[in-house]
Amino acid sequence: MRVPARLAPLAALSAASALLTGCFSGGQSATDDSGAGGKRIRVAMMLPPRSALSPLSDDAFKLSRWSTAETLVKLDADGDAEPALATEWTQSGRSWTFTLRDGVTFHDGTKLTAETVVNSLTKAAAASPKPRILDGVDLTAKADGDKVTVTTATEDPLVPQRLSSPQLSILAAKAYRGKTVSPVGAGTGPFELTKVNGTSSAALDRYDGYWGKKAKSPGIDVRFVPDGTARAAALRSGEADIVEAVPVSQAAVLDQDLITEVPMPRTNTLYLNTDKGPFKDAALRAAAREAIDAESIVKGVYEGRADVAEGLLGPALPWAAELRKPVKRAKAGDPASKTITIGTFTDRAELPEVAAALQQQLQKAGFKVKLDVREYANIESDALAGAFDAFILSRATVLDSGDPAAYLYSDFASDGSFNIPQLADPAVDKALKKAGETPTGDARRKAVIAAEAAVLGTDAAVPMLHERVIQGDAAGVTDAAHDPRERELVTADTYVK
Template sequence: MRRLTARLLPVTALASASVLLTGCFAGTPQSAADGGKRIRVAMMNPPRSGLSPLTDDAFKLSRWSTAETLVTLDAEGDAVPALATAWQQQGKTWTFTLRDGVTFHDGTELTAQAVERSLTRAATASPKPRILDGVDLTVKASGNTVTVTTATEDPLVPQRLSSPQLSILAARAYRGKTVDPVGAGTGPFRLTKVNGTSSASLDRYDGYWGKKAKAPGIDVTFVPDGTARAAALRSGEADIVEAIPVSQAALLDQDLITEVPMPRTNTLYLHTEKGVFTDPKLRAAARAAIDAPAIVKGVYEGRADTARGLLGPALPWANGLRTPLKRTAPGKPGGAAITIGTFTDRAELPEVAQTLQQQLQKAGFTVKLEVREYANIESDALSGAFDAFILSRATILDSGDPAAYLYSDFASQGSFNISQLADPAVDKALDKAAATPTGDARRKAVIAAEAAVLATDAAVPMLHERVIQGDAAGVVGAAHDPRERLLVTADTQVK
């Protein structure tokens, strides 16, 4: 992971950030009664649904180590024990054995009935948590086990149950139509207070079943402005800072910055159903024209990784399984006119589009750009309105497994198939990957599916993004998690 060089913040920027920060961290206690220091965290996005675990807010609960799931994932993406200690599959049914001695933050015990309640609420929610999209799942408690049954045989059930959106909470969380996680988790920190979209507080839970947290608590402030988050780290008002913008990173002390590879790939999708890129030789010409290292250097200031495939360094097993590809020879564009679409919501993409325009025009294409907000361009992208589309795409979604992303984006029946790809060899490889049991065999099948997609040149991966995290000098044990599921753990403390 790359460390960044330090510079001084311009006076005007510092003044602006100071105004933004006024009152953000005021009154936040640094030291608890037992002498330990509470951890002050500046997070980018405020809650969107009152911290309901059935939404993306669940990832905040996970990053604060307050809500837990039956299983978690190791670095390879394989399921390992958490609230469940063991599991086994029999056809469509998986049986999970629960950990003994676990209590919720309100003092009630973790039981099979509690797990059934939480998972059933998720499975019957409208809309469902994203991890259960298209999955028909039922749960039944029996003694110290729960059985999870799906409509079709699903080798990914344990990985699905690792999603923070399927956290197990106490009965008190489900008293109304919404789900309230305050005081209802099982993790080393107990959520005690949520102040709307401005802040949240957590205290150490001394009844935790695992390792006791080293810090007495966490004080979270939501700071959407990136300059203000960077200023909070610089001024010492925050101990851990999420998602520092590239523009601010070089202004900070290099020893406070860590760049974490993300499971996110910036890809140029080429429309294969109609227009210029129905010709595989012209798709190959576009692929050959793209200088991805120049984009990484010029647009991302070197703070991204040049793509070697659709899956990047956040999946450390991927590159070692790849073999050389047989590629179609490029044809001659001859001035062929194409329109490239992208969106403004991710600040770098319009500049990426301009760089691609120059590279493709140099290769002989005539290129027009169309840039809008994502909400106003997604439907056109999916309907095939553009010859090409630039997208920053998460590659492992919620299960920690990339097969779902590959199917969604490149299967002939995929729901997010911007390239409109319909290739029998790709479909066959994707089906095999989806059906293969987890572990080394599935990883090899996934890479074979990736190779089948790349051989069509329907998608040209350019780079893999990184997230920049700030940790103050006294912080020890903060997590740097590519999946953004962990941040403050039981081992995190401020010395």
């Protein structure tokens, strides 16, 4: 395989490996000290916790990927809801009633009850900001014996899918102290979170009281390694068993038998600030869109390990391409040497390269372009506050509910909690509302594509490419999950030989 000239030399991998030496040691044995046998699983994760692993933030997906926190329902491969902590459910108008699974205990030994479920859901619904999955949703929960009734202000066909979001994980009562939520020793999964060392590491042990199948591994040792070269080095050197998000730039120099490309419902998008600055002008947004050559970015930055975007929803949702129609957009105006600032982050190793490529393309079109590149934790608040003229984001489109309507609402509704383009368009709001209210099935899919078309027609977002995540699994790793939705990684079946 050809190794591109821009790749870091192997010496860089060795140096990064040296920095990681011993990173999975220091109190956490590589084998099970309890005598149960087996090896602990060493995992190198990309993004450090941003909210002390609170399930009410995006940190919830870490808890899900470590199989420590669980939800009432989960999603199958098609995005349909199936039993988890709830065994069945029925709908009556605005209310859904869930029957809870018997014999479930939290990691602190307390039992799963309707009251504990109501407590978790009520805390999530009252959080500020709300979990993204509850954007635009007024949800209440009430206990009734071994059942929980969830009611929404308007009839919502997606309640079961919403309750599958890791941000609505059910935790023991002890997890909630004032405005903080700590998942340590408070989940119901096959692994118990026992220790968190800030943004550097975490440890989990097998929970032998688990209601389901006992975990095959005695535990998990997690290190947060934002540097992509260092994560690749951890796989190459044997310092890690499972490596999340190997950068494209490192994939070619690794043993190809150790990496897996997983097509993702994740779109690399350029968000344009519609509220202020040059891109308040629709004609200049159109000029930026026309200046972008996504195919060259896919070939040059991603080495062909991505798909050029035709819309916000990619090949992970094959029905989207089948339903999509041409979108009417504004005509491009003259940039007239307008100065713009593009923000992005370093945590996804390709994004700074994407930013540099866009800078060249937009400058060629007549814009003057400045870049602001930081770690995500240090730039998210500015992006959400509209501090940039444009922002490059790698965005999961069905991460929370398995349904893209929630993502579209969060990112493009006037009151969406992740509205980086600061979009406030009545036509878009109307289309998003219709998509959210339409029952599941073909009608909903058509409404979602209509909402996507409404967003694309504003040029508030310019989709560039759909990513494939590259996961590294060491030779001895068995049954690690390769999950397009990024909800699973280490499961009860995962172990190291």
